[in-house]
Amino acid sequence: MALLEVENLQTNYGAIKALRGISFMVEEGQVVTLIGANGAGKSTTINTITGLLKPVSGSVRFMGQDITGWRADRVTKLRLIQVPEGRQLIANMSVMENLTIGTHIRRGEKIDEDLANIFTRFPRLNERRTQKAGLLSGGEQQMLAVGRALMMRPRLLMLDEPSMGLAPLLVNEVFQIIAEIKAQGIPILLVEQNARKALQIADYVYVLDRGQIVNQGTAEELRSDPAILSAYLG
Amino acid sequence: MESIFLQQTVNAILLGAIYALFALGYALVFSVLGVLNLAHSAIFMWGAFIGLLAVEQWQLPPLLALLLGALGGGLLSVLLEFIAFRPLRRRNAARISQLISSIGASILLVNIAQLLFQQIYNRTEAYYPLDLVLFPGMSTETIVLDDIGLRIQPIRIVILVIALVTMVLLQYMVTRTQIGQHMRAVAFSERIASLLGIPVSRIFVLTFFLAGIFGGMAGMLYGVAFRKVDPFIGENVALVGLTAIVLGGMGSIQGAVLGGFIVAALQTISIAAGGSSYSNAIVFVLLFVVLLVRPQGLLGQPENTRA
């Protein structure tokens, strides 16, 4: 049994059919990547899994439990954590508060330790720890969003374009963090435009197009697929 | 001259306490929902009404009545969340439609109260008993401090103390406790809050409950202080409360309290200076000036957004 099993998921925005029945899974310890053009439905997929959107049909199972249609806060309590596209910080809270606000879903121990880890990884956040999140620069916000999710000790981490808007140095940093998270055995569902890096780190890849999965395979398989190469690797 | 100044100062502080208490509940709902709950003044009236029924019809001890007034306010407020706010939020309606639904709810609550008044009292006003003491041992005698020319009613001091204690407790809760942090997160965005595992619906219910408690309590105390209760007493404080929270800075707890006191002080000062006809105009002119200098109100936070 896979950690996350998505089956035949269909989601609409009013009359727009954003997902037309997609199925995939994430196994323990894996990094699974969803790639696809703009508007393919990647964010919709993640949002449906977390419960921000209700599917029209299909099912989502997490750790063997059917969580289809659960509210987002219930899903999150299972420590199925999403780092949403566009950062979605609490703009009027400080960096520090943003980092700690999600920790209520885990047990209290070692929070300080984790915090220290985050600050060593993102010294920039440490410098700005009392600043309101809304006033951070784009990149700083992205770091904070990832940091916040890590503070929640995810069982499965879902990252929606985490490298968007980051300086090259930080993009490397983020992928390094992803690698580290992976090394810690935390499974990851990664949505990325930076397909080159995503494919480097992924165990398994699904390619999404207009609400459907059009291709899938291990990272190596796809890296050698000429169609993928031309479409996503530039 | 000195004594009149002192007396007027005391008048202002005591009036301010009532405004502040009412404004607190208003501010709480606004800061979490970002919506003005115009039915809050109806909750206020119901608090006074329930308290009145408790002491007058059911002959309960006044403290219990206060509790009932507060609790009744809380429950009604939660009811409002369920019938007037939640359905609209669920459908992503514009905030302004929530404002209108709160007006609808308010009309409903006031008119139901009017029907009940008519049923129970055969007219639309009623009075708290003349010699009501809030708790055993409390005096109803005016405290006279003749050497400094000051007269204070004990009940008003009680109201002042309750308002201040409430403010401190609420402030502590919102800034220092996890519940408070969650409330602020929900206030900022339900969507983000839910992604942080915060039970959004429960936070809303809690917020409404607390706000209702403050509203109901303020109403009951107002009733005890001024004794007359009718279905429309909420209208007397609605605009004052609104002014107070805007002046103090929306979403700020201390701001609401500060605003309440400032409005009362201004009204009193303008009356003391011989301008009783203009007291409300003066309040608004000052509000105007404050907003021009500090568009976010006295203690409000500037917007945390950037281009």
Next chain:
Amino acid sequence: MLKLQDVSRRFGGLQALSDVTITVPDGRVVGLIGPNGAGKTTLINVISGLDHPTSGTIHFDGMSIQKMPPHKVTRLGIARTYQNIHLFGEMTTRENLMVAQHKRGTSSILSSIFYTPAFRRETHQFEAEADALLDQFRLQDVAEAPAESLPYGDQRRLEMARAFATEPRLLLLDEPTAGMNPTETRALGDQILMLMQSHHDLSVLVIEHDMSLIHQVCDEVYVLNFGKIIAHGTPAEIRDNPIVVEAYLGKEDSELI
């Protein structure tokens, strides 16, 4: 030509820009790179009038603009896009473009009320121009869709098209390719180059983290770090500048390119 002289911007204790001096010559594409939080967006904000420098001067074609409100800056011919998309979500794609034509409109309220020939002429002209822009930015298919329902990439392109609809002589682009894949990024680069070809005196200041785009379109590049310019040169010079590699690019990327 845009000229910034010793521009500084403080936010409380934070010096977001300090003594920045840069020039964007006519007909050139200038890149602006730097780590996150370096002050790039702040720089664009002070140029476009949304924010104002604490000290220093900004001149556009010899005119001092550091205190101008945004709409006047735009009327002088400076347009911008935003790092976080700012479209008019309830309007259609086409309407978004038409708003941008606003400043060029000469028809008065009265002429539109009476539907005068001049008003109709202007409207037709704008519609034609909007169509051309839709074509140029590959947005024809979504012309009548509300902007908020567009996919992210389309929204980014619409932002650029909208800025361009003001007929600017200086275009400020804040991370135009964020969220795009390499293919789309390259296409956007081509688009910029095409614009440069068809509009001779157009100049562009572009903020990017995607070095491939910088290399594709920029004539010269400034590097901002902690609010200061730390390097200036051609893309190739910048790539090899050890300070830049250290502060911004990191080993891997400079090798990759």
Next chain:
Amino acid sequence: QDDATDEAMDEVQMGAWETCETPDNLPEEINLGVIYSLSGPISVYGGPQQQAVQLALEEINGSAYLGEGTTLTAIFEDSAGDAEQAINAMTKLVEEDGVVAVLGPTLSTEAFSADPIAQENGTPVMGTSNTAIGITDMGDFVFRDSLPEASVIPGTIAQSVEILGLERVGVLYGDDDDFTLSGYDVFIEALDENGIEIVGEETFSREDVDFSAQLTNLLNNDPDALIVSALSAEAVQIIIQARDLGFEGAIIGGNGFNSPDTIEQTGEASEGVIVGAAWNVASTNPYSEAYETAYEEAYGNAPDQFATQAYTGAWLFATAIRCANSAERSDIRDALAAITDLETPLGTFSFSETRDPIHDPVVQIVQDGAFAVLGAEDMEESE
């Protein structure tokens, strides 16, 4: 025995109205329009008015006052204290429902908006709580049975001055309400005439509850008496708060003080309160007492002045219909205008040339927790 007194009361009551022969020319049903503020804050006054009219109609129909087989029915409309609604209600009653006459509306403002419609349609309309200047100037179909302040207050002030020897007074009045403002004007004029010094004037708004600031100001100047032009809603607070602030002199008010609440709700504080009004609960007029008993029996609390005037108004219309022996609007108008020296709860009542009421006002003072005629003691002593 109770029955006996009841009957005696009924006799007194009914006897008063029987001025004309029992009519024989009336239709089975006669519709009377009634417009009062039945919702919103003004319903405090409109509600009891409605009840009083209901009581009057029960009595009128119960005693076959308009002859066997004729019922007088009221169509009640709510004006919510709003001029627009008053217009709408009046239009509906006069043009749609075809009522023969209209009682109300509650507020003078509403009357100024709505009465012209009745006038245009030749329908008699009678204000039962309109005291503003100019009400009956709207036309010959416009009546009122509510004594304007100008007919009450001068007497109140003159008597108070004489008996209490006032020299300096402070004045407190509501300045956003026609009723209290008119009262204020008349007070000032009367004070002027009696050569009284005004040591301070303060205002408040409708529905205010805290008057401490104004009172503190006034009391700082050591007045002998406070003159208050307020409605009953505010009067209670003003009396209590003035006493709380240590004021022991007389508090003189008009209509607004004239409610059962004044004593009930202020307790000891009401000692020394002087009320000059068209009518008072403590009125000893037998017709008034009979009415009061009936009202209390029906509704459980004592009537206020506006209710009494509404009750009287309904009876006046009934009397006019009876005397006219016709349900025609103009006949009713003529009969109404001809009413003179009718015994009513308000006293011996006539309409003046200008269709304003003529009857004696009462000036009373609260003593030992009850209303007493002002100066009664002195008179006894001097006798």
Next chain:
Amino acid sequence: MNLLIDALIQVLRPIGITEPVFQFMLVSAILGLSVYLTLYTGMLSLANAGFMAIGAYVSVVLTTQFDVPLGIAMLIAMTVCALVAIPIGLPTLRLKDIYLAIATIGFGEVIRIIALNFDKMVESILELFSNGERVRFELLNGARGIKNVPQLTETWMLIIFLIVAVFLIIRLHHSRFGRAMSAVRQDERAASNLGINVVYVKNMVFILSAILAGAAGAFNGHLTRIIVPNAFDFAKTVDILAYAVLGGTSTWLGPIVGGMVLTALPEILRFSSQYRGVVTGAILLGTILFLPGGLVNPKGLQQVWRRYVKREPALTAAEEDPVDA
């Protein structure tokens, strides 16, 4: 025209809409449009009751004291409103949301208090120049109001005014100014960066809205036969806002329908006697719950159609609430 109106009234009478009711409905429709303009531009301005008061007082003083014909009195009243709107709007319109709302409510209250005390104020000013002699000045008569105002407003005037106003608003929407209004509502900063003078747009709209409210006030003043300051209080402000929101602000038709329905409702509900208030509240609440976008809102009606008639599953999109919106 008059025949048509008569016929219409004949049809409406059975449900309680007599001619005066219809007239007030039309006045409310104009008020609805007035608040619609500001809402459409993203301003929660609640100054309408204040401008209504100015319009009413100015025009009534002119027609009753100076025998000015209604048409000219209205033009002057509307001009005065526009002139007052400029100094009020310039500083105030920088405020947002609820801050703007309360500042503008404050304006209305101040106007009301000035109307209450106008005579007294003039008196004390005149007394300064008259060696302490007591001067009598009576114009607005404070709370007593101006009485016996001739009923000059005719139904056809209201209808024609409304038609012209709607026509102008439609044209406005199609002009670049109209697009600028919408742009300012949706994203002020982006609008300013596209060359739109946000301050200008906001102030122009505020002035237009003031003019409409002033006209409504002038019409209303010549319908009610008396004008008193308290007719323009906070409650009136709230009513006017409700007209627009209940009717729906996505098109100009919404506020008109909203104003007319909300004004007619209490009259239609007269049969419910003492339950009238409860029923009114329940209807208002129910309507806004079912149709959050207002009575006239094509999109919302579609949704309701899908949801309640065709019984399709509810919409699923969760609220988009980006960090920097």
